Amino acid sequence: MVDLCVSLAGVGLQNPVIPASGCFGFGREFAEFYDINLLGAFSFKGTTEEPRFGNPLPRVADCPSGMLNSVGLQNPGMEKVLTEELPFLKTYYHQPLIANVGGFSVREYVSNTARIAAEEQVDIVELNISCPNVQGGGHAFGTSCAAAEEVTKACKAVCPKPLFVKLTPNAANITDIAKAAEAAGADGISLINTLLGMRIDLKRRRPVLANIAGGYSGPGIFPVALRMVYETYAAVRIPIMGMGGVSTARDVIEMMLAGATAVQVGAANLVDPYACKYIIEDLPAVCAELGITRLSEMTGAAHGWSA
Ligand code: SIN
16 A cells, blocks of 8 residues: 655645646636546636736647646636635545736735735635746736845735745846745745747748747656756755656655656646546556655655766
8 A cells, every 4th residue: 555645744644645826727628528536636826916818819839748728817806716726626625725826026926926825715825926928917926036035025025825936947047046935934946947948930931929939848858857856955944845847656756756746747738637546546556666655755756866
């Protein structure tokens, strides 16, 4: 019998598999495919104060080993999330819930964090300072240590629940940003969001995405994400939710060996809505094959080697 349980900043999860924000909506479409209560947790779509339609179309593009998106934080807005999405979610989902919060100013991040953290249904708040698809918000806060520190400190002051800060790989040095967030009171770090990229349509000789650039995700970014999780684990003392190109049970274990306490699955849900279900179902057999009886013991177990 393999023990899949993990403890994430004091929140107990039945397994470490978490659909990533932006790839699972508010869960309702996926709940039509399978019982999403088998998940460890899930992180719902980044929510801003006002409803957002997002960026102009086209805003997705195919890539080798992944995809580009320039969605632009499309979401129904905080009021609708509080009054409609969360009450509906309560009728079919009873596992830990992560609220991903977006914003365009420190004031907005603080207001969104305070409102969502006050919800009894929400266990963890994930501060999205890493969206590459919006001007003046998102990764504008995640590419500067000073800005990351300021917004984290202000949000933690109104957040009695664990506050994870979701980081961008597009920063000059992601571990510096992680250390700034930790110093400002973050309870954990989520990494990585998407890598900024673009495609050009050869016949039309223009960028495929209306927004020109977008965030690259999918299996192609897994080695980059793994390296960043590994380095961040060595740099901070707070827990990490690792993500970036995870699509199999083996990827989950590899991410944990690099230092993740729990692992988010993003683009794989868009390729196959059953992706997380299959990963969770595969984990016991893969653990048994690798001689793992307690999965939580794998966190950081690949550290201690020098080059
Ligand atoms: C988006 O809505 O543009 C994607 C979300 C993100 O990258 O944080």
